[in-house]
Amino acid sequence: MGSDATVLEVPGPDGGREVRVSSPGRVLWPEQGITKLDLARYLVEVGDAFVAANGARPVSLQRFPAGVDGEQFFSKNPPKGAPPYVRSVPVTYPSGRSHPQLVVDEPAGAVWAAQMNTVVFHPWASRADAPDLPDQVRIDLDPQPGTDVADAVRAALELRSVLEEAGLVAFVKTSGNRGLHVFAPVEPTHEFLDVRHAVIAASRELERRMPDQVTTAWWKEERGARIFADYNQANRDRTMAGAYSPRALPHAPVSCPVRWDELEGTDPTRFTVLTVPDRLREVGDPWEGMHDDPGSLDTLLQWWDRDVEDGLGELPFPPDFPKMPGEPPRVQPSRARHTEQGTTEQQRPER
Structure with missing residues (x-):
């Protein structure tokens, strides 16, 4: 794995930007031999569709410094040294705490994230200009x-x-x-x-x-x-993996938009970092104009x-959320039954 760097020219709304990719030969998907540079080039090729789906939203970056088989971590706020075309927006988390969250506005931002060993992009359901109001x-x-x-x-x-x-x-x-x-x-x-x-x-x-x-x-x-x-x-x-985001699985799959008329018979394993750019050129973006x-x-x-x-109220929230109004008990049903049976046995009078 070389320690040299490659500079990619990334088209964008303000013209081309040069994005430096260090250690371009670092293998991220060992089974496919797909490198960091391959990932960066993939994001250049799908850049417009990627930004249409995930841009202008708070986004979390799932990063794999040693490849998809190694350790991983999430980045939410911009790391030090982020380029000026990568911004952040304050968002409020379920705890009530507020913190800046990354926003990708153009393909160069996604390629920069790949330079940071980002494999999976997790966009919010809301936009940066109204982060409390999902669209x-x-x-x-x-x-x-x-x-x-x-x-x-x-x-x-x-x-x-x-x-x-x-x-x-x-x-x-x-x-x-x-x-x-x-x-x-x-x-x-x-x-x-x-x-x-x-x-x-x-x-x-x-x-x-x-x-x-x-x-x-x-x-x-x-x-x-x-x-x-x-x-x-x-x-x-x-959040879930965004449209056109790669996934950290051995065959380098992509979360890929499809048309409804092609859904039946679709084989998701066919949509990978290696195949999706050609698909996008051939059939276009099925999500184009989604928000029109x-x-x-x-x-x-x-x-x-x-x-x-009719008596159907709130459902359980994720375990990391604060207890919410009307939420049922956060206890596994079988465990709850076991507890109730144990209590009944303890309360049963002696004969």
Whole structure:
């Protein structure tokens, strides 16, 4: 692995920028022999589509200094020495603490992140100019043991219909692993908790229509061989790999937008750092113009209110969140039953 450096010319809105890539021969994906320079060149080639999907948003960088098989860590605030075209925006985390978060505004920012050994980019569902107001509904369809991507495809197609009935236009991408991510652009008029409730309402409606195939159960022991509609990805500071972001898996996959008419039969393993640039040139960006006509959350929030009136209230939050109003106990159901049985035994009078 050489210690020399390569300078890439990266096109952007203000003309080309020269971005220095040190240790260009460092291998990030050993099984594929894909290097740091390969990653940087990939981000140049997909730069416009990448920025359209992930730019102007708070973003966390998942960095792998020794490659995807080595140690990793997250960067949220700009490291020292960040170039002037990389900025930050203050955001508020679930704890109530505020801190600056990175923002990528042009392809050179993504290439600079690759120079910092970033493999996975995790953008927020809100934009830097309104970080408390998401402009995307996001639902992660996560295959559980006993299911596969074909099951996720069937769930995604039905979820598209659910969102359409709620007045929203859905877009889909591969997760870069086994699942699918379904997005819908919305007006940035509601805070994260409202968007979470809208996502729960859509997920519950999907679950009603496909009860044997889809679940909203937070606890793994209750999910069975079904697709988990992960509503908690709608929370503040909860992110998923962005569109066109590579993933830290051996075959160097990419979380790749696809058209709805090509979803059935899609093999997510085909979308990699090596193949996606050609795909983008051949078929274009399926997410182009996603935010041209954002929708309203009104119908989904009406569904949420209806479900609350029917006794379906709040669902569990992630364990790192503060206890939230109306949230059920954060205890594994089997453990809760065991505790209740033990209490009953202790309280049972002696004969």
